[in-house]
Amino acid sequence: KQEVTQIPAALSVPEGENLVLNCSFTDSAIYNLQWFRQDPGKGLTSLLLIQSSQREQTSGRLNASLDKSSGRSTLYIAASQPGDSATYLCAVLYSGGGADGLTFGKGTHLIIQP
Amino acid sequence: DAGVTQSPTHLIKTRGQHVTLRCSPISGHKSVSWYQQVLGQGPQFIFQYYEKEERGRGNFPDRFSARQFPNYSSELNVNALLLGDSALYLCASSPKRGWETQYFGPGTRLLVL
Numbered sequence: 001k002q003e004v005t006q007i008p009a010a011l012s013v014p015e016g017e018n019l020v021l022n023c024s025f026t027d028s029a030i031y032n033l034q035w036f037r038q039d040p041g042k043g044l045t046s047l048l049l050i051q052s053s054q055r056e057q058t059s060g061r062l063n064a065s066l067d068k069s070s071g072r073s074t075l076y077i078a079a080s081q082p083g084d085s086a087t088y089l090c091a092v093l094y095s096g097g098g099a100d101g102l103t104f105g106k107g108t109h110l111i112i113q114p
Numbered sequence: 115d116a117g118v119t120q121s122p123t124h125l126i127k128t129r130g131q132h133v134t135l136r137c138s139p140i141s142g143h144k145s146v147s148w149y150q151q152v153l154g155q156g157p158q159f160i161f162q163y164y165e166k167e168e169r170g171r172g173n174f175p176d177r178f179s180a181r182q183f184p185n186y187s188s189e190l191n192v193n194a195l196l197l198g199d200s201a202l203y204l205c206a207s208s209p210k211r212g213w214e215t216q217y218f219g220p221g222t223r224l225l226v227l
Contacts, residue, residue: 046217
């Protein structure tokens with residue numbers, strides 16, 4: 001069974017700090033990995049998508065890395081702001097042609113203290 | 115352009131009833147996927163439809179069914195509702211078979227009493 005694990009489950013840091021969220025997956029035969037943001041009671045917003053052939057993707061203050069061989073991805077948030085407070089979800093698409101859909105972790109609940 | 119839209123936004127049902135949830139994908143997107151998100155958990159894959167055909171199914175009972183229409187909108191049907199079906203139901207669309215970035219709608223919050 002393919003599993004995605006996110007550590008930590010919750011994180012609270014002061015505004016301005018740089019932080020790293022971790023994601024691990026059990027099966028390295030992935031097609032891509034995607035990081036999402038979810039605000040309370042809302043849908044998911046895609047932040048970054050990394051194809052299996054890529055090592056990292058960057059968007060503004062966000063940088064995501066992928067190491068398929070070790071089954072790990074990290075999401076780096078620079079100069080955190082209170083507006084970054086949300087739940088961050090990691091999701092993996094396995095190389096079955098997408099027929100199994102995305103496999104999600106349980107998320108990291110992030111609070112940025114003003 | 116409008117994003118993925120879902121209706122209704124909230125729904126309350128009682129055990130044993132039936133429910134239909136609706137999703138309209140982003141214009142030009144031909145793939146629609148459905149996910150169930152129970153409180154405190156990550157979303158779980160239910161179905162994927164592409165070009166009106168089922169292309170993938172998650173580990174959900176036969177009480178769950180779906181279909182995709184010629185305009186690529188989709189319905190998720192759940193029969194014989196159980197308390198455990200209470201969740202946020204998310205719809206996602208992508209241009210092709212879901213191998214690209216998936217764009218999620220705001221979800222339908224279902225409460226089963």
